[in-house]
Amino acid sequence: MDGKRYPKAGCTDNGTKIKILKANQHRYAVAALCRCLGISRHYAYYQCKTTKRKSIAHYADKILTIFKRSYQSYGSRRIRFALQQASISVSRRYIARVMKSLSLVSKYTIKRYRGYQTASNSSVTANHLQRKFDVGSKQQIIVADLTYIRVNHCWNYLCVLLNLSNRQIAGYSVGQHKTADLVMCALSQIKQPLSSLHLFYSDRGKEFDNQLLDKCFNTFNIQRSLSKKGCPYDNAVAKATFKSIKTEFVKGEKFMTTEE
Known part of the structure; x- marks a missing residue:
């Protein structure tokens, strides 16, 4: 349709189709290859991505060390930030997979408690701060x-x-x-x-x-x-x-x- 010659899909096995796609993705657009092979782009991108996923044990020791050093309070966000400080770039999903495999659960929970009403200060003093918490070093x-x-x-x-x-x-x-x-x-x-x-x-x-x-x-x-x-x-x-x-x-x- 666009003047290019695409490889023909002469097989029905999805695994073989993915191999063909990987072998030709440097020559043709992935969308065009998916149309020719009869597979969805979502499936193709997922299969290409899963082959590049890091093994669980790759940074497991570093993640475990950071988790213990934080008094078992860090989640995937803060562990990811700590790893970035050490020049290690990984995704939160990878960290979550490692934590799940090691049964690491942060202390932070989603429990909520309902308080009871008590007498309060009825003074007419105004709220001068107005949630402006970034005050700098000049104001004490x-x-x-x-x-x-x-x-x-x-x-x-x-x-x-x-x-x-x-x-x-x-x-x-x-x-x-x-x-x-x-x-x-x-x-x-x-x-x-x-x-x-x-x-x-x-x-x-x-x-x-x-x-x-x-x-x-x-x-x-x-x-x-x-x-x-x-x-x-x-x-x-x-x-x-x-x-x-x-x-x-x-x-x-x-x-x-x-x-x-």
Whole structure:
């Protein structure tokens, strides 16, 4: 039809047709060869691709090492990124096949928990941050939040203060009660002068609604910022930090005391 001469399909075996296609794909278009041989392009491309697939054992040791080094938390995405850092280029599908063959399952799960409604801070303080988490190094903004950890069949609470400029934990405290004293204890651990802080951002939990905190912020001229009620996305950086902490270091561990 297009003036070219194509090889004739004188066989009915698909395996032989694929061999003919591979032998002639450097001379003719794959679409034209598929029409001549009477096979679909999807089947032809798949068969050509499967012959080039790496064996499971090719990078299995490296993938296993990265997985163990990540406290069994890395999935195919993060393992692929780690391999790219080592100048090894493989697909996520290959990594997933290797992980499946080695029975490697990331700690991260898709479980969801429904929380219960509690009293919240009804202050008229606005959300000055507005989810602008990339603040650079000029502004010193502290993001605060609390989470719970099971200790000897009881809940203990972890308060973390995160510095948005470098995404490092500036202070933290652990206690058996979810109170403003827990927040003050974490605030006292910040090594830099409190007068250098520009903004203190948190959700509307009652533990952040306290006269002692307000007096501290007024003394050091720190602006307050509160998220919208019932909107965890406004405090996404803190939630992501807790996800990493609880998945990689808390999950599977049994703590008997608060000190542990």
